Amino acid sequence: KAGVTQTPRYLIKTRGQQVTLSCSPISGHRSVSWYQQTPGQGLQFLFEYFSETQRNKGNFPGRFSGRQFSNSRSEMNVSTLELGDSALYLCASSLGADQETQYFGPGTRLLVL
Amino acid sequence: QKEVEQDPGPLSVPEGAIVSLNCTYSNSAFQYFMWYRQYSRKGPELLMYTYSSGNKEDGRFTAQVDKSSKYISLFIRDSQPSDSATYLCAMKASGNQFYFGTGTSLTVIP
Numbered sequence: 001k002a003g004v005t006q007t008p009r010y011l012i013k014t015r016g017q018q019v020t021l022s023c024s025p026i027s028g029h030r031s032v033s034w035y036q037q038t039p040g041q042g043l044q045f046l047f048e049y050f051s052e053t054q055r056n057k058g059n060f061p062g063r064f065s066g067r068q069f070s071n072s073r074s075e076m077n078v079s080t081l082e083l084g085d086s087a088l089y090l091c092a093s094s095l096g097a098d099q100e101t102q103y104f105g106p107g108t109r110l111l112v113l
Numbered sequence: 114q115k116e117v118e119q120d121p122g123p124l125s126v127p128e129g130a131i132v133s134l135n136c137t138y139s140n141s142a143f144q145y146f147m148w149y150r151q152y153s154r155k156g157p158e159l160l161m162y163t164y165s166s167g168n169k170e171d172g173r174f175t176a177q178v179d180k181s182s183k184y185i186s187l188f189i190r191d192s193q194p195s196d197s198a199t200y201l202c203a204m205k206a207s208g209n210q211f212y213f214g215t216g217t218s219l220t221v222i223p
Contacts, residue, residue, distance in 0.1 A: 004156075033210075033211070035213075041215075042201075042213060042214070042215035042216055043157075043201065043213040043215075043216075045210065045211070045212075045213075048210060056210045090156055090157070092211075101145065101147055101159060101162045102159075102211060103159060104149070104156035104157045104158070104159075105156050106155060106156045107155075107156045109154075
């Protein structure tokens with residue numbers, strides 16, 4: 001069974017631009033979560049989607065948004081990029097509504113110049 | 114206070130040593146406990162997960178949960194250079210929001 005895939009793997013953007021990242025969960029998984037990982041802050045939770053509905057949201061500004069499609073694929077968008085948005089963005093999928101664990105993709109490394 | 118606290122290390126041990134990695138937490142509602150391994154520039158890889166207090170063993174890895182002390186541990190026996198990575202603890206209550214430690218960087222020296 002294929003794992004979680006994320007595209008693109010690397011991105012370079014400039015301040016003020018916007019970016020869209022994509023995540024395809026493991027086949028059959030319906031929950032997708034997004035995290036931002038930086039050396040100083042570790043893994044920080046962005047949001048979680050289940051069956052196209054956002055169920056949980058972390059403490060990030062409104063510039064960070066996401067959505068989930070009917071096939072469980074998910075996208076996240078960051079508008080008006082700032083230097084501090086440079087990070088590894090990780091997507092993780094879980095089987096259902098209340099599963100005991102989740103599986104991560106390889107991440108998208110975003111560099112904002 | 115953070116939900117999950119983890120000593121960032123770095124931890125450096127000789128090959129063959131027993132490694133102990135630890136996390137403490139504050140939310141008594143946490144029921145599921147996980148350990149992830151993350152190699153440099155890769156996504157976290159699930160190593161082990163446990164439910165409730167006690168020990169769970171998988172090869173060279175043992176996960177231990179002490180709910181009364183709100184303390185979890187991961188032991189690595191006969192550590193190998195390939196175990197060099199960052200280890201993240203994670204936990205959750207009911208629902209699907211996971212809480213992560215900041216990770217402990219481990220280097221196993223040949």
